[in-house]
Amino acid sequence: MLFEQHEIWRVKHASDLETMPCPFCTKETPMITAEKLASALGESTRAIYKLIDEGKVHFFETANMHVFVCLASYSNRSQE
Ligand SMILES: [Zn+2]
Numbered sequence: 771m772l773f774e775q776h777e778i779w780r781v782k783h784a785s786d787l788e789t790m791p792c793p794f795c796t797k798e799t800p801m802i803t804a805e806k807l808a809s810a811l812g813e814s815t816r817a818i819y820k821l822i823d824e825g826k827v828h829f830f831e832t833a834n835m836h837v838f839v840c841l842a843s844y845s846n847r848s849q850e
Contacts, residue, residue: 792840794828801838
């Protein structure tokens with residue numbers, strides 16, 4: 771599944787979405803929770819966590835156990 775740039779912004783601008791800037795990207799890139807990314811993509815959260823486990827996407831785990839995934843790194847992964 772190709773995750774186009776405009777899809778990123780559509781996801782980012784979807785209502786009721788928590789985002790935070792990616793601490794690994796040089797540019798400020800939005801991150802959203804793995805659950806919300808999965809539901810936005812119609813994927814299982816398991817598929818998202820697999821990418822995290824394989825180190826294919828930037829992620830950040832908050833103190834309250836929310837896992838945020840970098841949308842830019844997700845998009846770059848899709849183009850491989
Ligand atoms: Zn990133």
